Amino acid sequence: MEEQVYSELRDRFMSGVFLPGQVLTLRNLAANLGVSPMPVRQAVRCLIVEGALEMLPNRTMQVPRMTRDRLAELLGVRRALEGIATEAACRVITARQIGALEKIHAMSRKAFESGDMRRSLVMNQRFHFTLYESAQSTVLMPIIQGLWLQAGPFMHLALSSTAGMHWDGTHHLELVQALRDGDPAEARQAIERDINKTAEALLVTPHFAAGRAETPERLRARG
Amino acid sequence: MEEQVYSELRDRFMSGVFLPGQVLTLRNLAANLGVSPMPVRQAVRCLIVEGALEMLPNRTMQVPRMTRDRLAELLGVRRALEGIATEAACRVITARQIGALEKIHAMSRKAFESGDMRRSLVMNQRFHFTLYESAQSTVLMPIIQGLWLQAGPFMHLALSSTAGMHWDGTHHLELVQALRDGDPAEARQAIERDINKTAEALLVTPHFAAGRAETPERLRARG
DNA sequence: GAGAAAAGACTGTGATCACAGTGGCTGGTT
DNA sequence: AACCAGCCACTGTGATCACAGTCTTTTCTC
Numbered sequence: 001m002e003e004q005v006y007s008e009l010r011d012r013f014m015s016g017v018f019l020p021g022q023v024l025t026l027r028n029l030a031a032n033l034g035v036s037p038m039p040v041r042q043a044v045r046c047l048i049v050e051g052a053l054e055m056l057p058n059r060t061m062q063v064p065r066m067t068r069d070r071l072a073e074l075l076g077v078r079r080a081l082e083g084i085a086t087e088a089a090c091r092v093i094t095a096r097q098i099g100a101l102e103k104i105h106a107m108s109r110k111a112f113e114s115g116d117m118r119r120s121l122v123m124n125q126r127f128h129f130t131l132y133e134s135a136q137s138t139v140l141m142p143i144i145q146g147l148w149l150q151a152g153p154f155m156h157l158a159l160s161s162t163a164g165m166h167w168d169g170t171h172h173l174e175l176v177q178a179l180r181d182g183d184p185a186e187a188r189q190a191i192e193r194d195i196n197k198t199a200e201a202l203l204v205t206p207h208f209a210a211g212r213a214e215t216p217e218r219l220r221a222r223g
Numbered sequence: 224m225e226e227q228v229y230s231e232l233r234d235r236f237m238s239g240v241f242l243p244g245q246v247l248t249l250r251n252l253a254a255n256l257g258v259s260p261m262p263v264r265q266a267v268r269c270l271i272v273e274g275a276l277e278m279l280p281n282r283t284m285q286v287p288r289m290t291r292d293r294l295a296e297l298l299g300v301r302r303a304l305e306g307i308a309t310e311a312a313c314r315v316i317t318a319r320q321i322g323a324l325e326k327i328h329a330m331s332r333k334a335f336e337s338g339d340m341r342r343s344l345v346m347n348q349r350f351h352f353t354l355y356e357s358a359q360s361t362v363l364m365p366i367i368q369g370l371w372l373q374a375g376p377f378m379h380l381a382l383s384s385t386a387g388m389h390w391d392g393t394h395h396l397e398l399v400q401a402l403r404d405g406d407p408a409e410a411r412q413a414i415e416r417d418i419n420k421t422a423e424a425l426l427v428t429p430h431f432a433a434g435r436a437e438t439p440e441r442l443r444a445r446g
Numbered sequence: 447g448a449g450a451a452a453a454g455a456c457t458g459t460g461a462t463c464a465c466a467g468t469g470g471c472t473g474g475t476t
Numbered sequence: 477a478a479c480c481a482g483c484c485a486c487t488g489t490g491a492t493c494a495c496a497g498t499c500t501t502t503t504c505t506c
Contacts, residue, residue, distance in 0.1 A: 002268075004491080026458065038490050041458085045225075045265045048274045051365060057497070059458055073362040080303050139296040139373075142274060143366055150362075225459075248487065261460050269506085281468065282488055 002039035013063070013149055015122060016156025020207070023062045024053070052149040065209030066154035074151050075199045079192050081144055081169050082132065086175070086191040087184040089135035097134045098179050104130060105172045112167060117160040120167075127172060131191075149197050158205040171197060225262035232266055236275050236286070238345060239379025243430070246285045247276070249440035275372040288432030289377035297374050302415050304367055305355065307410040309398070309414040313407040320357050321402050325436045327353060328395045335390060340383040343390075350395060351354055354414075394420060 009029075012018060026044065030037040044061065047053040054064040108123035125148065132144055171194035178187035232252075235241060248265065253260040267284065270276040277287040332344030348371065355367055394417035401410035 006272075023457085027456090036491055037458095038492090042265050042268045042489095046269050049229075049269045049273065049365075051362075055458095062460085070362065073360055076307065077304070077362055077366070080307060084299070084303060139274075139293065139300055139370075142272075143300070143369070146366070147362075157299070174342055208504090248486085250486085259461055260488095265459095278488095284488090369456090429469090 001035065004223050005033060005035060005039045006043035006046060008033065008049060010052075010149060013047070014125060014152040016118060016153065016160060017065045018153050019157055020063055020065045020153045020209070022153075023060055025061070047149075050146050050149060052146075063153050064150075066151070066207070068203060068211050071151070071154070071208075072199070074147055075195060075202075078144070078147050079195050081140060081147070082191050082195065083141045083188045084130065085132040086133045086187050087143060088137060088140075089131050090179055090182065090184040090187040092130075092181055093134045093135065097130070099175060101127060101130055101179070102176055103207050108172075114177055114212070118156070121156060121159055131175075133143060136222075154207065155202065158202055158207045161207075167197075168200070176195070179199060224258065225265050228256055228258060229269060230263045231256065232263075232270060233275075233368075233372060236270070237348060237375040239341060239376065239383060241286045241376050242380055243286055243288045243376045243432070245376075246283055248284070270372075273369050273372060275369075275375070279358055286376050287373070289374070289430070290432050291426060294374065294377070294425060294431075295422075297370055298418060298425075301367070301370050302418050304363060304370070304416050305351065305418065308360060308363045308367060310328055310407040310411050311360060311363075312354050313402055313405065313410040315359065316354075316357045316402055320353070321399060324350060324353055324402075327397055328392055328399070331395075332392050334442040341379070344379060354398075377430065378425065381430045383429075385392040385409045390420075390424070438446045 014206045018024070024044070026037045029044070030040045033040065044053060048055055048061070052063070053061055055061055104123055108120050108127060111117075111119035111123055128148075129145070132141060135141075171190050175187055175190035175194065178190050180186075210221050241247070247267070249260045250261050252267070253263045267276060271278055271284070275286070276284055278284055284304065286312050304322075327346055328352045331350060335342075335343035336345055351371075352368070355364060358364075394413050398410055398413035398417065401413050
């Protein structure tokens with residue numbers, strides 16, 4: 001059951017349900033999930049060691065705010081690791097899997113054009129993870145997931161509200177082409193370009209933690 | 224208190240106290256640490272999500288065995304991430320910190336020459352972590368620690384028993400020199416060479432998980 | 447009326463108990 | 477003697493209670 005709670009919470013983090021700075025409490029989460037506080041305690045502990053959740057000295061838990069420096073670091077590590085994963089994937093991916101990638105990309109693009117940013121983001125994430133999963137690395141996959149988990153709340157906050165954002169899936173298409181050509185180096189560069197593009201979009205965003213502002217309207221725990 | 228249990232268990236993993244394949248139980252660990260099973264449960268959960276511990280379908284926990292493929296993956300990711308960390312460290316490290324590195328290296332070398340492989344390994348680990356810590360990356364550091372944590376039990380098993388092993392700290396000295404010269408690219412290459420050297424030493428070792436052997440003399444839980 | 451102090455409603459955390467499932471040991475049967 | 481069945485010890489897990497903190501709110505006093 002705890003496994004269920006844990007993955008449910010992970011999904012919520014990656015789906016933008018939680019906002020940066022939001023305060024979470026064990027009992028609220030438990031009530032919200034319809035389970036006893038017990039499994040939530042352990043799941044939350046795991047999320048803390050993964051960096052998805054933060055424990056203040058007050059013993060209160062909140063989803064961490066994002067700083068520009070931290071985001072730059074996260075994206076740098078993403079570039080390195082997802083580059084490796086993409087190279088590895090390129091060497092073993094099947095035509096059927098490439099086809100699946102294209103379908104996911106199409107869904108992401110469609111959601112984007114219809115203005116459903118949330119869904120577009122989720123599909124974009126599924127695109128990346130489907131790609132890396134084909135690399136079949138039990139080492140890389142959890143780390144990459146951890147990176148997305150840490151950036152999840154901020155990404156959704158930053159990108160789902162940016163109405164006039166222009167996004168083209170060019171890099172995804174280039175990636176698919178490189179996969180078809182069996183060109184790992186080019187595939188890697190395509191992923192790196194994609195991540196760089198995401199970085200550009202995120203870094204100009206106004207949703208970073210205020211340096212000293214300490215927003216007084218602290219979000220209440222809604223579980 | 225749980226934090227204490229958690230870091231104590233981490234230390235034990237990285238110090239070679241636990242052997243690959245060893246079965247651990249909550250109550251034994253708790254008794255061994257002199258605490259109630261409660262904090263151990265959560266700490267162990269965290270270790271499982273970090274990949275340091277494995278949960279068999281039987282609901283029994285064991286420290287994972289190592290395969291050649293997995294070790295190669297771990298070292299590959301280490302090369303990438305510790306390379307990045309080294310570059311970053313090289314740009315901000317102080318002369319005092321470089322001096323500390325040299326002292327640690329000297330202790331590692333001394334322990335090695337006196338045959339105390341265990342201590343040499345621990346000091347080698349401290350050398351690496353001191354270096355990466357100077358990079359001040361709150362993103363990279365936990366990931367790298369996680370990688371060492373996963374490889375910890377196997378490394379100690381493999382290297383502390385290899386009596387006739389020849390190890391020279393050449394790459395560490397090259398690294399220190401590159402740090403002094405403020406040459407990030409060279410520092411990175413030195414670290415990569417060091418990791419490659421470790422890889423060579425580890426991959427020829429006979430301590431990998433037997434493909435189908437399923438060692439019947441399963442190690443009992445000793446906490 | 448304003449400030450300070452006390453009380454109350456939270457928080458996470460440790461301890462303990464109950465329970466379902468697994469493994470191995472023992473004892474009886476063929 | 478070999479094999480099978482039943483029993484017992486032991487596993488992780490969930491639930492519940494108790495406790496020590498912190499923060500808010502209320503109330504009393506100046």
